[in-house]
Amino acid sequence: MWQLFTFPLCPFSRKLRLLMGEKNIAYEVVREYPWEGRDGFWQMNPAGRTPVLFDPARRHALCDSRAICEFLEETVERNPMTGGTAPQRAEIRRLVALFDENFYNDVTAPLLHERMKKRLVLRQPPDSKALREAMKMAHGHLDYIDWLVDTRQWVGGSTLSLADLACAAQVSVADYLGGIDWKGHDQARGWYAVMKSRPSFRPLLAEKMEGLPPPPHYALVDA
């Protein structure tokens, strides 16, 4: 069985876990905190980052969430999440990059730094200015998600795709860290409620980062 090296709040691993859930691919989670810089982990991934998907039978490690998602799309045909014509696939991949890079850099990464890393690793109080800035940036991204799900059925087009999974992965980590305020974002909120109710989401909602409990609404499917 695949082994997924990760920690509960890694958004890139969440995207991958949603994909594996949607495609019904079995895996077990192995806890890895990339900031500990474990030698064996750097040997598997010279970038030193989660997720790593490891095949114990072949002793083969796959690295980088987008490369792993493409691999799973190529090797497991059921429930394709980057389907359609070449321009449709380009649109899905554009949005995956937007959530993996822009949403992550603007919102998820500062929240992870201020609310997770400072609390659990650095033992420092969060910087309230950085938190305010991240939440302001979140509003801009939620506006764009509102617009996307208002003009098409799903985030990346007319069917559920990796764009939805990438977006939901980032939003779910930001929500866990108290960074999402849905006021004025009814469309995005409605879409996220649908995502949360999918069976692929359940394992993520049940999982907790030790020492850092989520807010009460986080795991409620209709909140």
Added chain:
Amino acid sequence: MWQLFTFPLCPFSRKLRLLMGEKNIAYEVVREYPWEGRDGFWQMNPAGRTPVLFDPARRHALCDSRAICEFLEETVERNPMTGGTAPQRAEIRRLVALFDENFYNDVTAPLLHERMKKRLVLRQPPDSKALREAMKMAHGHLDYIDWLVDTRQWVGGSTLSLADLACAAQVSVADYLGGIDWKGHDQARGWYAVMKSRPSFRPLLAEKMEGLPPPPHYALVDA
């Protein structure tokens, strides 16, 4: 004809230009400086980043260099640059991500900030500590490139691939900005000399960022 919105030192655009060169795809360059935040540019790409590849006939914009490269690989079959088996393709994509993200963040981005943006936009002197740090990080990445081209024929495997193009794109921008010291990196240097001598590289070596001339060795194929 495709229009490529970019500026001469964008490494992601360079990767794409190398791919278009290798695949013989015609395009014209349209100058775009993302830091100017031009409205029309943000309308084409809500991430506000170069490269954008625009099809004037269909009035269709493609964004994100990796999404665009996948699109060109899917639609223009000649000279595939992400070929092979699924694990080989995963290895190419892992390395593209490593150069696009880790090499870029550690080396190219700080060099662009200190040596290009501060000079041309902010009118500030570069921070010598940041420059030293970037060059130290460059040595670590060159060590890894040495190892890659020592254990396989090309960066991503036994054939030229997008991993070589992504790597050469980052190295070429770092080299333009005086950030590459080849001492102790004979394997990487040999590989880069081969890359520089390819016809796809020529347009890049000839192009200059106005107000920021490259060092004399930059465009020499045997230096």
